[in-house]
Amino acid sequence: xxxxxxxxxxxxxxxxxxxxxxxxxxxxxxxxxxxxxxxxxxxxxxxxxxxxxxxxxxxxxxxxxxxxxxxxxxxxxxxxxxxxxxxxxxxxxxxxxxxxxxxxxxxxxxxxxxxxxxxxxxxxxxxxxxxxxxxxxxxxxxxxxxxxxxxxxxxxxxxxxxxxxxxxxxxxxxxxxxxxxxxxxxxxxxxxxxxxxxxxxxxxxxxxxxxxxxxxxxxxxxxxxxxxxxxxxxxxxxxxxxxxxxxxxxxxxxxxxxxxxxxxxxxxxxxxxxxxxxxxxxxxxxxxxxxxxxxxxxxxxxxxxxxxxxxxxxxxxxxxxxxxxxxxxxxxxxxxxxxxxxxxxxxxxxxxxxxxxxxxxxxxxxxxxxxxxxxxxxxxxxxxxxxxxxxxxxxxxx
Numbered sequence: 179x180x181x182x183x184x185x186x187x188x189x190x191x192x193x194x195x196x197x198x199x200x201x202x203x204x205x206x207x208x209x210x211x212x213x214x215x216x217x218x219x220x221x222x223x224x225x226x227x228x229x230x231x232x233x234x235x236x237x238x239x240x241x242x243x244x245x246x247x248x249x250x251x252x253x254x255x256x257x258x259x260x261x262x263x264x265x266x267x268x269x270x271x272x273x274x275x276x277x278x279x280x281x282x283x284x285x286x287x288x289x290x291x292x293x294x295x296x297x298x299x300x301x302x303x304x305x306x307x308x309x310x311x312x313x314x315x316x317x318x319x320x321x322x323x324x325x326x327x328x329x330x331x332x333x334x335x336x337x338x339x340x341x342x343x344x345x346x347x348x349x350x351x352x353x354x355x356x357x358x359x360x361x362x363x364x365x366x367x368x369x370x371x372x373x374x375x376x377x378x379x380x381x382x383x384x385x386x387x388x389x390x391x392x393x394x395x396x397x398x399x400x401x402x403x404x405x406x407x408x409x410x411x412x413x414x415x416x417x418x419x420x421x422x423x424x425x426x427x428x429x430x431x432x433x434x435x436x437x438x439x440x441x442x443x444x445x446x447x448x449x450x451x452x453x454x455x456x457x458x459x460x461x462x463x464x465x466x467x468x469x470x471x472x473x474x475x476x477x478x479x480x481x482x483x484x485x486x487x488x489x490x491x492x493x494x495x496x497x498x499x500x501x502x503x504x505x506x507x508x509x510x511x512x513x514x515x516x517x518x519x520x521x522x523x524x525x526x527x528x529x530x531x532x533x534x535x536x537x538x539x540x541x542x543x544x545x546x547x548x549x550x551x552x553x554x555x556x557x558x559x560x561x562x563x564x565x566x567x568x569x570x571x572x573x574x575x576x
Contacts, residue, residue, distance in 0.1 A: 181220075181221050181224060182224070182480070182484055184217060184221040184222070184224040184225045184228070185224040185225065185227060185228040185480075185481045185484050185485055186228065186484065186488060187225055187228065188224065188225035188226060188227065188228025188229035188230075188232065188485065189228035189229070189231065189232040189484070189485045189488040189489055189492070190228075190232070190488075190492075191225075191228070191229050191232070192228060192229040192230060192231065192232030192233035192234075192235075192236065192485075192489070193232045193233075193235075193236045193488075193489065193492040193496065194236075195229070195233050195236075196232060196233040196234065196235065196236025196237040196239070196240075197236050197237075197239055197240065197496065197500075198240070198516065198519070198520075206229065206230075206233065207226070207230075207462060207465050208354055208357065208527060209527075210225070210226065210229060211465075211469070213225065214469070219469075219470075219471050220471075220473065220477065222471065223466065223471045223473045223477060223481070224477065224481045226462055226465065226466070226471075227449075227462075227478070227481035227482060227485055228481060228484070228485040228488075230445060230462045231442070231445065231481075231482060231485035231486055231489055232485055232488065232489040232492065234278065234441055234442060234445060234489075235275055235278055235442075235486070235489035235490065235492070235493050236489065236492060236493055236496060238258070238270075238271050238274040238275060238278075238438070238493065239271055239493070239496060239497050239500055241258050241259075241274075242258040242259065242261070242262050242267045242270045242271050242274075242497075243262060243267055243500060243501070243504060244368070244369075244372060244509075244512070244513070257270075257430045257433050257434055258270040258271070258274065258434055260430060261430065261431075261434075262379075262381070263379065265379065265380055265381050265382045266381075266382060266384070267381050267497075267501060268381060268382070268383050268384065268385075268497055268498065268501055269384060269385070269386040269431075270434060271493060271497040272385065272386055272493075272494065272497070273386050273392075273431055273434045273435050273438065274434050274435070274437065274438035274441075275438060275489075275490050275493040275494070276386075276392070276435065276438065276490075277392070277395065277396055277399060277434065277435035277436060277437065277438025277439040277442075278438040278439060278441060278442035278486070278489075278490075279438075279442070279486050279487075279490050280392075280393075280396040280439060281396055281399055281400050281403065281438060281439030281440065281441070281442045281443040281446075282442050282443065282446060282482055282483070282486045284396055284397060284400040284439070284443065285400050285403060285404070285442075285443040285446045285447060286446075286479060286482075286483075288400060288401075288404060289447075289450060292454070299407075299454045299455055300454065300455045302408070303407075303408055303455045306408055307572075308572075310408075310409065310568075310572050311568070311569045311572040311573050313409060314409070314565050314568060314569050315569060317409075317565070318335060318562065318565065321335065321556070321558075321559055322335065325555070325556060325559075326554075327553055327554060327555055330549070330553035330554075330555050331555050331556070331559055333549070334546065334549060334550050334553075334555045334559050334560060334562075335559050335562045336562075337546050337549070338363075338546055338559065338560045338561070338562040338563040338566075339562040339563065339565065339566030340566070341359075341539075341542055341543070341546065341563055342562065342563035342564055342565070342566045342567045343566050343567050343570060345359070345539060345563075345567075346563075346564070346567040347566075347567040347570050347571065354527040354528055354531060354536070355536065355539065357524070357527060358524055358527070358528065358536045358539050358540050358543065359539060359543050359563060360543075361520055361523075361524060361540075361543075362524075362539070362540045362541070362542075362543025362544045362547065363543045363544070363546060363547045363550075363557075363560045363563070364547065364557065364560070365520055366517060366520060366521075366544045366547065367544055367547030367548045367550065367551050368547075368551065369513040369514075369516050369517045369520075370513070370517065370544075370548060371548075371551055371552075372509055372510065372512075372513040373510045373513050373514060374510060375509040375510055375513075376508055376509050376510060377505050377509060379505075381501045383498065383501065386431065389431070389432075391429075391432055392431075392432060392435045394432075395432040395433070395435040395436035395439065396435060396436065396439040398436055398439075399435070399436040399437065399438070399439025399440035399443060400439055400440070400443045402436075402439075402440045402443075402444070403439070403440050403441075403442075403443030403444035403445075403446070403447050404443065404447050406444050406447060406448065407447050407448065407450070407451040407454060407455060408455075442486070445462070446478075446482060448462070448463045449462065449463050449466065449478060450478065451463060452466060452467055521540075524536070524540055543563075546560060547560065
């Protein structure tokens with residue numbers, strides 16, 4: 179049984195890392211493994227759960243106030259930034275946090291239904307597995323068809339996919355390669371574009387009005403997070419993008435709520451996928467699998483609920499503090515220091531592990547991310563970096 183102190187400690191740690199733009203959970207996990215011998219397997223599992231869940235909750239603050247998304251919030255960051263420009267940044271953050279918390283609750287209910295009905299998801303996955311590459315190909319073409327800038331969307335998908343094939347399929351990838359890619363693609367480019375900005379603008383501390391339609395957004399977001407366990411290489415941002423087209427979700431507030439739900443339910447189901455189909459769907463899930471960490475279903479849900487409750491509290495408190503103080507500092511300087519900090523972390527991870535190889539990947543990733551921003555292409559399209567090699571793998575192409 180997980181000691182709840184370690185879950186709380188992980189949540190507190192994740193609340194700090196989530197506030198740092200450009201930091202992806204895959205960058206944190208390799209550093210956190212040094213704690214494993216001191217914590218023990220079960221307690222380290224609780225710490226890891228608290229860390230990742232809290233990180234995703236608190237990461238909505240930089241997504242709203244600085245506009246730096248990760249692979250999961252790449253779609254919602256733009257709507258959140260729009261509300262922030264209208265002085266409603268606090269509302270945007272609370273909506274995302276509320277969606278995430280409700281997403282955890284609905285995901286737990288969905289899991290209990292699956293468990294009660296004794297559904298054999300492993301068999302369902304086995305049936306779907308031969309069709310997965312074709313499903314992924316359809317998703318790629320759908321992204322291009324629905325995009326407003328089809329030419330540059332195609333190029334971003336092509337560039338990202340080619341990079342992914344080179345890194346994950348043709349050449350060897352290493353423990354920290356994913357962290358280098360995601361930090362380069364989803365973190366640094368936004369920081370670079372913010373170098374010329376000085377101030378955020380006045381913000382109202384108004385709580386969002388509750389709307390019954392938010393429940394619909396949460397339900398669809400939860401379903402999207404669940405579907406992710408069957409579709410490898412896709413991100414929560416992509417799933418939410420396709421769902422928004424399916425249910426014709428155009429309202430910014432509802433979109434943010436659904437993204438919050440899909441991000442956290444996606445993370446929960448990516449871990450539960452280890453139990454349901456024997457395959458993880460995220461960095462933390464793979465870490466749990468590779469380290470053979472000991473856990474039970476009670477450990478998972480106990481850790482998740484505690485971490486989610488604490489994270490929602492941290493999110494509300496931290497967002498108010500950030501809003502009251504952010505305009506005391508120069509936006510460009512904040513971005514500059516964060517670029518240096520993130521790059522330094524990448525250096526620490528890779529200086530003794532094929533540094534030159536990872537430095538090239540880092541630069542190429544940043545370049546693709548900058549193109550994505552400058553040409554106003556949906557950033558979730560950069561997840562092709564994982565989709566292309568996955569398609570090649572399932573088709574047996576070499």
